[in-house]
Amino acid sequence: MELSSLVNPSVLSQPAYEPGKPIDDVARELGLDPRGIIKLASNENPFGPSPRALAAAHAALEQGQLYPDGGCYALRQRLAREWSLAPDQFVVGNGSNEILELLGHVFLRPGDDVVMGAPAFIVYKLVTLLFAARAVEVPLRDFGHDLERMSAAVTPRTKLVFVASPNNPTGVANAADDLVRFARGLPDHVVLVFDEAYAEYVENGPDMRPLIAEGRKILCLRTFSKIHGLAALRVGYGYGSVEMVRLLGRVRQPFNVNAIGQAAALAALDDTAFAERCRRDNRAGLAQLEAGLARLGVPTVASAANFLLAEVGDGAGAFAELQGKGVIVRPVASYGLPSYIRITVGTREQNDRLLAELERWLARGDRARPVT
Numbered sequence: 001m002e003l004s005s006l007v008n009p010s011v012l013s014q015p016a017y018e019p020g021k022p023i024d025d026v027a028r029e030l031g032l033d034p035r036g037i038i039k040l041a042s043n044e045n046p047f048g049p050s051p052r053a054l055a056a057a058h059a060a061l062e063q064g065q066l067y068p069d070g071g072c073y074a075l076r077q078r079l080a081r082e083w084s085l086a087p088d089q090f091v092v093g094n095g096s097n098e099i100l101e102l103l104g105h106v107f108l109r110p111g112d113d114v115v116m117g118a119p120a121f122i123v124y125k126l127v128t129l130l131f132a133a134r135a136v137e138v139p140l141r142d143f144g145h146d147l148e149r150m151s152a153a154v155t156p157r158t159k160l161v162f163v164a165s166p167n168n169p170t171g172v173a174n175a176a177d178d179l180v181r182f183a184r185g186l187p188d189h190v191v192l193v194f195d196e197a198y199a200e201y202v203e204n205g206p207d208m209r210p211l212i213a214e215g216r217k218i219l220c221l222r223t224f225s226k227i228h229g230l231a232a233l234r235v236g237y238g239y240g241s242v243e244m245v246r247l248l249g250r251v252r253q254p255f256n257v258n259a260i261g262q263a264a265a266l267a268a269l270d271d272t273a274f275a276e277r278c279r280r281d282n283r284a285g286l287a288q289l290e291a292g293l294a295r296l297g298v299p300t301v302a303s304a305a306n307f308l309l310a311e312v313g314d315g316a317g318a319f320a321e322l323q324g325k326g327v328i329v330r331p332v333a334s335y336g337l338p339s340y341i342r343i344t345v346g347t348r349e350q351n352d353r354l355l356a357e358l359e360r361w362l363a364r365g366d367r368a369r370p371v372t
């Protein structure tokens with residue numbers, strides 16, 4: 001008997017998640033020196049973790065023989081202070097990705113509908129299909145979520161609605177009042193998952209706390225992987241009602257968040273100066289990339305995040321060429337955007353290098369013609 005015939009069909013229908021290529025993989029495959037490679041593919045923080053987070057992580061490592069605090073007590077206390085909410089309104093996950101899966105465990109049954117944008121973060125769809133629910137994908141409008149059409153797509157079968165602002169892979173944020181109005185307009189049988197992975201980069205994001213206080217079914221998701229520069233340590237969290245958090249807590253593993261990550265996250269929250277500097281430098285880097293790409297005649301999508309879409313014509317070709325030069329970006333054909341690449345904002349020097357390599361590629365006569 002074939003092993004595959006024993007498998008839960010939801011597993012076989014899982015679309016592949018294509019992560020940004022790790023530097024060591026590229027070095028190995030292309031015979032390059034890893035120290036010369038830069039990764040602008042996964043929206044990581046080019047300035048690294050905060051020194052205070054790093055020191056806290058080192059200190060926590062000394063107690064590596066002990067299981068972590070499964071309840072993330074100190075971190076949830078600190079988050080409560082940060083947000084003026086109660087500690088039991090926070091669920092901490094192994095990255096916010098884990099919380100996306102917990103939502104599936106808690107809410108999804110085969111045949112349920114889940115409404116999401118297209119293209120949006122692929123994990124929404126992965127989780128939906130894993131639980132044999134139906135992904136109702138609503139095309140973006142001007143690269144941002146089309147909230148009116150998403151509202152209209154909600155049916156009595158809808159359980160979850162995923163919205164990210166700024167959206168990934170496009171970088172476009174919806175207006176705060178539009179998002180709040182959308183959240184208020186959702187029927188009572190629907191849970192809104194509001195993904196704020198890049199919210200720290202946005203000037204005027206929405207505040208969902210009053211809606212949560214009103215009893216609306218909303219879970220907001222945050223991560224330490226982006227502006228806090230701790231992607232390797234896998235810490236994210238959600239905040240919502242006490243009941244929502246308790247339900248998610250029922251389905252998580254007892255020690256889902258490691259102690260080094262907890263300690264680093266705690267310290268990162270205290271280093272507000274570092275986060276502020278990253279925010280400012282990101283804005284400058286975004287402007288640098290926008291200006292540089294405009295000079296090369298490459299259209300971009302106006303981003304509110306730490307990455308942007310660049311319409312290079314042949315996205316796969318640009319990706320391969322840049323990778324060969326030691327600059328890893330993200331091809332987004334799997335998101336239905338074959339003529340684009342997604343570029344994470346790097347340091348000034350990294351951005352310059354990307355622009356120089358792209359310029360060289362664009363100047364070459366033998367490259368494929370734009371698909372558009």
Ligand SMILES: *Cc1c(COP(=O)(O)O)cnc(C)c1O
Pocket residue numbers: 043094095096097098121164167168195197222223224225226231234235236
């Ligand atoms: C990066 C990202 C996350 C964060 O993932 P972690 O698991 O916390 O690293 C969540 N949502 C979106 C849309 C993202 O781009």
